[in-house]
Amino acid sequence: MKNQKKRSDCPVSYSLEAFGDKWSLLIVRDLLMKKECTYGDFAKAEEKIATNILASRLLSxxxxxxxxxLEHPDSKAKVLYRLTQKGIDLVPILVEINLWAEKYTEIPDCRKEILSKMHTNKEEFIKNTIKDLKK
Structure with missing residues (x-):
């Protein structure tokens, strides 16, 4: 956070200011899964984020x-969003959030395969995910 005043010097507080709202990590999740997304891709996600909130979170x-x-290769009217290195560094956090959620909620069958991969070798899963994002 460049020119924003921090509430405190606490690392948790800083992190929450950067990505700790209801929607930001879902945007990061979508970018982890697809590498690049347009505004429309995010708007179509199953969580149904309102367009004004989506615009605000993307800007933040x-x-x-x-x-x-990034410039969209097929349309000057669209842009692509992609994770920066700072965003890619959130991969281990999202893995841990997934594993935590698995302990406390019912996981749909469509998500169980990826959780199985995380359990099998968490460090390898993180390494491969980061490598794929950097391609």
């Missing part, structure tokens, strides 16, 4: 250096 994540805008 960009200002915090977690995502970047």
């Amino acid at each position: 994540l960009e200002e915090n250096g977690i995502i970047q805008k």
Whole structure:
């Protein structure tokens, strides 16, 4: 967070200011799964984020250096969003959030395969995910 005043010097507080709202990590999740997304891709996610909130969160994540805008190869009217290195560094956190959630909630069958991969070799899963994002 460049020019924003921090509430405190606490690392948890800093992290929450950067990505600790209801929507930001879902945007990061989508970018982890697809590498690049358009505004429309995010708007179609199953969580049904309102367009004004989506625009606000994309701007906030960009200002915090977690995502970047890229030119869309097929349309000058669209942009692509992609994780920066700072965003890619959230991979281990998202893995842990997934594993935590698995302990306390019912996981749909469509998500169980990826959780199985995380359990099998968490460090290898993280390493391969980061490698794929950097391609």
